[in-house]
Amino acid sequence: MSKNKYLFPFILVTSLFFLWGFAYGLLDVLNKHFQVTLNITKTRSTLLQAAYFGAYFLIGLIGTFVNKFDYKKGIIFGLLMFSLGAFLFYPAANASSFNYFLIALFILAAGCACLETTANPYVTVLGNPATSANRLNLSQCFNGVGSFFGPIIASQIFFSNGNSDNLDSVKNVYLIIAVVVLLISFLFMRTELPEIKEDVVEQLSEAEDKKPLSSHKHFITGVIAQFFYVAAQVGVAAFFINYCTESGVKIDNAFASKLLSIALVLFAGGRFIGTALMRKIAANKLLTIYSIVNVILCFFVIFHLAWISVYALIIIFLFESIMFPTIFALGLKGIGTHTKKGASFMIMSIVGGALVPYFMGVLSDKYSTATSYIIPLVCFVIVAWYGWRGYRVKGNNESVQVDFAKH
Template sequence: MSKNKYLFAFALVTSLFFIWGFTYGLLDVLNKHFQVTLNVTKTRSTLLQAAYFGAYFLIGLIGVFVNKFDYKKGIIFGLLLFAIGAFLFYPAAESYNFNYFLLALFILAAGCGCLETTANPYVTVLGDPAKSANRLNLSQCFNGLGSFCGPFIASWLFFSDGNSDNLDSVKNVYLVIGVVVLAIAFLFIRTKLPEIKEAEAEHLSAEEDKKPLGQHPHFIFGVIAQFFYIAAQVGVAALFINYCTESGLKIDNALASTLLGVALFLFAAGRFIGTALMRIFAPQVLLTFYALVNVVLCGIVLLHFNWISIGALMGIFLFESIMFPTIFALGIKGLGSHTKKAASFMIMSIVGGAIVPAVMGFLADKYTTAFSYVIPMVCFVIVAWYGWRGYAIGLDPHDQNAGEKLQIDLSKH
């Protein structure tokens, strides 16, 4: 397969990262919007995250047992589910029923889960294995751009005059999303994509490829690290607007949504910066350093120093930017024919985003929103451990230098 064909496939698949990033960017603004329009509590509003990431868990679980599909079919199926969920937002908005929104979001997120289960591992094997982390971080840059655009559009549409107390803008936005996703699905149907055999792409021997998935500790710890990272990422964003509006600085919902957009811009910029820094530093080194910085920033958020703490909260987005793709790439590296199944487990670990925000919502309702940020602080400690040690634990004796080799290979590209 020529490099040009790999490049086109890479570009086409990378476009998906923007789409699901955009819908995720809308999600955190919907939390606050539904609190206003549907009169739900902060704890209940976090059921949006539970529905979204719970769907990821279900799709990942299915993928563990059914992983014989090729990448293209998985992507097309995901896009169709995505579109159905988006279209269901219209009747949900007409009914003003929060539970209907949860159902629509669950179906939409199931489509996103299919896309992530296929697109993330596909990008890692679509080229030089030594550049897998760099390649996935580059694709995830566009996910960050989508996440950045979502809150800006949402703050303008959902909280503008005449829209802050109704759901008309919500149903129209998701109607447009559904049409766009269907158009992309049609493009994938008409496009031939290269199907990669992972063992060959990673140059594994038959003996290495037959090693059971459970005997790869770097993968097991990667799943655990990913669970806590997603828990932190989703929790930090889910209550961002509440944190800002409760700061005593007279920040309204519209301004808080704009600040969230700026924070997600930092997230997107961090992806590009991180991809560049990986030409100098090993991914696991950056992962450890970034996670430790976020532990400190969470501490400042807990102290509630007005604008200083809001600045720290926004800074968390910058330093969490590389974590998902880096953990993902480190966790599935060298797994050969197990790659698709491993990717399914990685997607299942995203259920952390369904569980932890609810805990944060409970703490925010019972105590303060600021206090709830102790949860992501603990999560980032676990991520730092994975970057420092967990990614290399349990290597076979004949591969005892594999951890060092991984660092050298990834830092060169």
């Protein structure tokens, strides 16, 4: 395949990053919209996050799919699942059934999970290997763009006059998404893509290689830290709109959705800032500092100080930005041939985003949305501990530099 022939496949693969970013960007706005249109509690609305991240956990569990089939088939399968889930929003809206929406979202998210596990390695082979990291970093920028536009579009459509109390806008938006995704799947079917070659895993000494994965304590604590980080990230975003509209200042659902987009821009930009800072500060130290800052910001959120608390909530996203890839890299350091298996467990740990936000919903319904942010506070404390002590590899306390383009 000539150099020029890589361009169109690269554009196609990069579009996938935008798609799953956009789908996630819509998710937190749906929480609030369904509370209004379907008259459900905040606790029950968190089942959206449970369905979405539960699908990611399941796909991680059966991740052998991409080992049995080539990556092109994996992408096409993911796109078809994505499209099917989006199409199912239409009958779910006609039935005004929250349970049907959960089924549709689960199928859609399963498709997104397939895309995430296949699109990243595709980008690395679509051109010169020396520039693979640059290509992947560029593609990930479009993921941030999708996450930004999701809430912006949702605020204009879901909460505009005449749409805030019905589901017509939801079914129309997802019908358009379904058609677009289906068209992209047909393009992939018709496009020649290069084969993926498995990376060679760095080997440890024979004695260390025989150690079971469970004996690497820094990996075990890394999986735990990742579980609680994702729980915090999802919970903070899931109740963002609720918090803003209940903050005591004049913020409606549409404006709160726009504030969420600003927060997601800070999240995306924070990765570039973090990359620069890690040239001077060890990754584990920066993880600890960022986590402690978020603990302090959570206190401001809990104390319900009007605009001060809203600003604190927005800034939390900035300091979340480095956490997932940093924990990922620290946890997998030094586990040798267990790296691939360890990475699967790391991905599966995002089930924290499916489980923990439910308890935030319980606290929010019983007390207040502000009170529910006690849970992310505790999660960030656990992440801070991991950056301080838990990351240490036995016999080697050196820090690791993180390449955000690979995580």
